[in-house]
Amino acid sequence: MKRRCIVHIDIDAFFAAVEELLDPSLKGKPVIVGGLPHERGVASTASYEARRYGVHAGMPLRKAYQLCPNGIFVRGNYQIYKTFSKKFFRLISQYTPDVEASLDEAYLDLTRCRPLYCSFSRTAREIKQRVEKELGLNVSVGVGPNKILAKLATSQAKPSGFFEIRQGEEEAFLKDLGIECLPGIGPKAQVILRMLNIHKIKDLWGLPRASLRSFFGLNGDELYLQSRGIDSRPLVVASIPKSISRETTFLEDLWDRRLLLAHLAYLCDRLTLPLRKGRLFAHIIEVKVRYSDFRTEARRHLLLTPLQEMEKIYKVAQELFLKLFSSSRLSLRLVGVKASDLVRARPLSLFEPYSERSERLGLAVDEVRAKYGFGSVLTVREKMLESLYSFEKKRGYVLKTASLTK
Numbered sequence: 204m205k206r207r208c209i210v211h212i213d214i215d216a217f218f219a220a221v222e223e224l225l226d227p228s229l230k231g232k233p234v235i236v237g238g239l240p241h242e243r244g245v246a247s248t249a250s251y252e253a254r255r256y257g258v259h260a261g262m263p264l265r266k267a268y269q270l271c272p273n274g275i276f277v278r279g280n281y282q283i284y285k286t287f288s289k290k291f292f293r294l295i296s297q298y299t300p301d302v303e304a305s306l307d308e309a310y311l312d313l314t315r316c317r318p319l320y321c322s323f324s325r326t327a328r329e330i331k332q333r334v335e336k337e338l339g340l341n342v343s344v345g346v347g348p349n350k351i352l353a354k355l356a357t358s359q360a361k362p363s364g365f366f367e368i369r370q371g372e373e374e375a376f377l378k379d380l381g382i383e384c385l386p387g388i389g390p391k392a393q394v395i396l397r398m399l400n401i402h403k404i405k406d407l408w409g410l411p412r413a414s415l416r417s418f419f420g421l422n423g424d425e426l427y428l429q430s431r432g433i434d435s436r437p438l439v440v441a442s443i444p445k446s447i448s449r450e451t452t453f454l455e456d457l458w459d460r461r462l463l464l465a466h467l468a469y470l471c472d473r474l475t476l477p478l479r480k481g482r483l484f485a486h487i488i489e490v491k492v493r494y495s496d497f498r499t500e501a502r503r504h505l506l507l508t509p510l511q512e513m514e515k516i517y518k519v520a521q522e523l524f525l526k527l528f529s530s531s532r533l534s535l536r537l538v539g540v541k542a543s544d545l546v547r548a549r550p551l552s553l554f555e556p557y558s559e560r561s562e563r564l565g566l567a568v569d570e571v572r573a574k575y576g577f578g579s580v581l582t583v584r585e586k587m588l589e590s591l592y593s594f595e596k597k598r599g600y601v602l603k604t605a606s607l608t609k
């Protein structure tokens with residue numbers, strides 16, 4: 204098989220960099236995007252200056268404030284970041300149709316376009332220069348024969364650099380990297396491996412495949428290949444649905460708040476199933492209601508950190524719903540929830556991909572439902588609908604008009 208050319212591009216500290224572009228006085232300061240210091244929630248991005256204080260994406264804002272009290276905390280604006288992201292995608296798509304992109308990073312497979320370029324590495328450098336010039340944002344670029352090596356090259360290039368792994372250099376590149384560099388090696392796997400006195404990637408090479416499998420199950424195979432820089436996965440260029448929504452009209456107009464929320468919870472539950480299946484996360488959650496006079500209203504919430512878990516999406520949806528409902532004097536005839544601006548997140552996580560308990564729970568629930576039917580697991584809130592609808596263990600509630608749009 205011919206050696207592929209995969210280019211991985213990552214915008215450095217994306218949200219923070221956009222904020223600096225919009226307000227140049229922020230340049231060189233520790234910028235933390237995601238919310239104000241005492242708000243709930245987590246930091247979505249920390250500028251490199253903020254990282255020096257130990258702040259990183261995913262850290263609770265309060266903790267970020269403790270570490271970096273002089274930090275400049277910004278709520279952030281998803282719509283603006285989205286505009287930049289679209290521009291980024293349009294630009295890189297000029298170089299190849301084979302692009303796997305999320306909001307701020309992308310893999311480009313240049314292999315098929317070989318006849319167009321005299322040198323892959325020159326083209327990769329050109330892409331970097333153009334993105335930086337036309338977007339005004341720094342990017343790090345890694346080039347390698349597959350996704351994992353390209354991504355590892357990018358992490359060497361950060362921030363704002365360029366790193367290429369040439370043919371024959373793979374082993375030398377990998378050997379002294381720490382095992383934590385491998386995507387998907389979570390804290391648990393790290394503890395186990397360190398107990399075995401395995402700290403660098405080259406230490407992994409000494410372990411037979413069978414022992415890795417005995418420690419990590421099927422993930423052990425992945426680890427075996429990853430640690431040797433072997434990765435034949437193609438880019439995931441399949442199109443992502445624009446939105447997924449679930450809505451229903453009630454048997455008769457409803458006013459009871461608890462029952463309305465039970466419907467909403469059930470719809471959120473149905474909504475998150477295809478999200479998990481497609482490994483999709485939503486940046487926008489929208490709730491729609493129709494009043495007894497047929498007026499329709501909707502409210503949306505934009506999220507910097509996209510969500511997938513039922514409980515979290517329900518929380519957002521509930522807040523939106525209550526804003527709509529509490530200002531109404533009419534009963535409702537329909538409620539719906541929609542997830543849009545979907546992204547396929549964490550493209551390279553191979554094992555322990557979901558460190559959060561709620562996410563693992565969702566996957567476990569899916570497994571049970573795949574075996575025993577959707578109705579086999581329901582929350583207490585959802586169970587309230589039992590008095591209204593007939594129930595099938597396989598399909599769940601038989602709603603009046605369950606529209607399952609995609």
Ligand SMILES: [Mg+2]
Pocket residue numbers: 213214215216217307308
């Ligand atoms: Mg980035």
